[in-house]
Amino acid sequence: MSLRLLSWLLLLLSLGLFRHELPGARADSVTSPSAAKTLVWGPGLEANVVLPARFFYVQAADSSGRNLTTSPGEKTFEVKIVAPVEEFTRIWIQVLDRHDGSFLVRYRMYATYTDLHLHVLLKSKHVAGSPFVLKGPVYHEGCDCPQPSGSEWEAHMHCPQSFPQIDRDLAIYSGVDPDANAQEIPQRFGQRQSLCHYTVKDNRVYVKTFGEHVGFRIFMDAILLSLTRKVRLPDMEFFVNLGDWPLEKRKPTEKIHPIFSWCGSNNTRDIVMPTYDLTESVLETMGRVSLDMMSVQANTGPPWPGKNATAFWRGRDSRQERLELVKLSRAHPAMIDAAFTNFFFFKHDESLYGPLVKHVSFFDFFKYKYQINIDGTVAAYRLPYLLAGDSLVLKQDSGYYEHFYNELRPWEHYVPVRADLGDLLEKIQWARDHDEEAKKIALAGQQFARNHLMGNSIFCYYYKLFQEYAKLQVTEPKIRDGMELVEQPSDDLFPCSCHRTRVKDEL
Incomplete structure (x- = not known):
């Protein structure tokens, strides 16, 4: 290519008049996003989707409606969240550039608000349907205000009808006997393994531990407390394995005990949950962890x-x-x-x-x-x-496998x-x-x-697992001798008022 021709090509490119791609170039590398054509969607735009860190997506598009496939720049979009009736909002916002033309916006609320207005701006212009209005109350993660109806909560969360791994894990049980398990599982595993025996009754969490190394119970406590703040869980009684290796090695022809574990294997029959690592990253996103799915x-x-x-x-x-x-x-x-x-x-x-x-x-x-x-x-x-x-x-x-491997x-x-x-x-x-x-x-x-594998999916998985497991119980879950109440963390700084009618405790 002659120097003169190369100079002309560079000039045409700089003026945006030459649309053919040179090798390695991207057509959208010279394209600016359009406020009107850019798309915004996701669970963080819905008041009833309560997550530790709420999130939604922004897909940059050009004036003809074509999605950009490379980043238009980390600072392209500005997001502001305000509560009109509040002078100050205690909300931490991050706009994460995914470098493929899309952005993930996450925000963590430290108080509950009557209404929230989410402004998504491109050069001071509102994008798509911005401002997005979340009609309140909009609850923060620490607010203890469970949705009484599990089916309504699932609908708000857009949970799938089923999870194949849950169906596989529970298919081997025709029924689960909490009375028998309360006796047999500690006798069988309690001396050599570290276990938690949980009962959820009237949406309160009770626990008794077995074994020496029970520190990992904090992860199970945390997800149970977080769930019971959001939705009313069914009454249930179950055992959680706090170790790495799955435990139930018996054949289907023998008596199998239901053990919840963070990891499954082809040689065991434990009921698999999302790992403690993934669970904690969801609960602590924009908190004390830096590595999370966002x-x-x-x-x-x-x-x-x-x-x-x-x-x-x-x-x-x-x-x-x-x-x-x-x-x-x-x-x-x-x-x-x-x-x-x-x-x-x-x-x-x-x-x-x-x-x-x-x-x-x-x-x-x-x-x-x-x-x-x-x-x-x-x-x-x-x-x-x-x-x-x-x-x-x-x-x-x-x-070995995690809950999603299959x-x-x-x-x-x-x-x-x-x-x-x-x-x-x-x-x-x-x-x-x-x-x-x-x-x-x-x-x-x-x-x-x-x-x-985002936070909403992890909450849905836990809820569906507990819901389906609870249906298998053939005797009434009980608060057993030696169990202690797992208290909800106090939120004296930013308390919230729950507008929902609570079901009366029967304790």
Whole structure:
């Protein structure tokens, strides 16, 4: 190309008159978003969807209504939330640029308001249907004001009719006997394992613990208290396993005890809940945690062409295959960057597999195109966050699973890798040789996480699980000897008045 022709092309591009793409350019890279055509939607625009951090989406579109597919700039949209009858609003707002033409807006309320007006602005112009009015009362996370009707709450939350994993887990039970379980489960598991025995009665939570290591009960307490502030739970009695490994190993022909666990396996029959890690990230979003399903979406590293075409992994030595992964990395450093940040299980092998490397910010993982997901003591609980990025997940075949694994499809949402990692190098090479297909799978995995693993979905899963489990009970749940009431946290600074008629306690 002559220098004169190149100069003309650059001039036409700068004037916006030349619409054909040069290699590597994007048509929307010179397009500005339109306030009238931009789309705004999501649960955070509905007063009855009470979440620790509410959220909604903004999709930038140009004047012809075409969605932008690259970021128009982090500061493109401004969001203001005001309560007309309040002088001050105690609301923390973040506008997260997802770098694909869309934005995730999240906000955490620290008080309850009569009405809220949400202003979404583009260069001082209202976007789409802005201002969006949430007719009050609009309750904050700490407000104890449960919706009496579970079906109404589910409708407000847009919960699905069912979750296939819940149906699978509960299908083996024709009935559940709280009286028998209260005797048999502590005898069978209570000496060697750490358990919580919960009863929910009249929407109050009671608990008794068994075993030495019961610190993780705080996660279960927290989600139960949060749910009972939002919706009236059915009366129920159940046991939660506080350890990593699922417990119920009996065959279906034997007497199976219902044990709720954060992880399932092909060799056990525990009832699976969202992991404590994912649960806490939902409850503490915009609170004390920094890694959650929303923050990841704004920190996905450089665009796909700018990512390092290496498979990346960091972690601790909690499984033999992780040692093998580090060996592979040393033998093939151009394909795999894997190293330990901590030695705990195989300390005597540190000289073989060390030295330890410094921790890498999780957000920096996404500087790499390929993410290796490999089991730890059980399933690696980072998978939801890896999917939410825009790297390709190479997932080890595993006998362990989280509550959503059975909805994932190999070669659609991730690339499968043999349990012994014997084909890992081959799969990395495939991804390098099929870059567009690899990118498509990465984006499908990201879309799955956005659709199924956000906070509203996690609350729906817990509620549906408890609702369906409660239906199986054949004797009345009871507050047993030794149980203590789990108190709701006090909110003296920002108390709220509940407008709903409470069902009278019968205690």
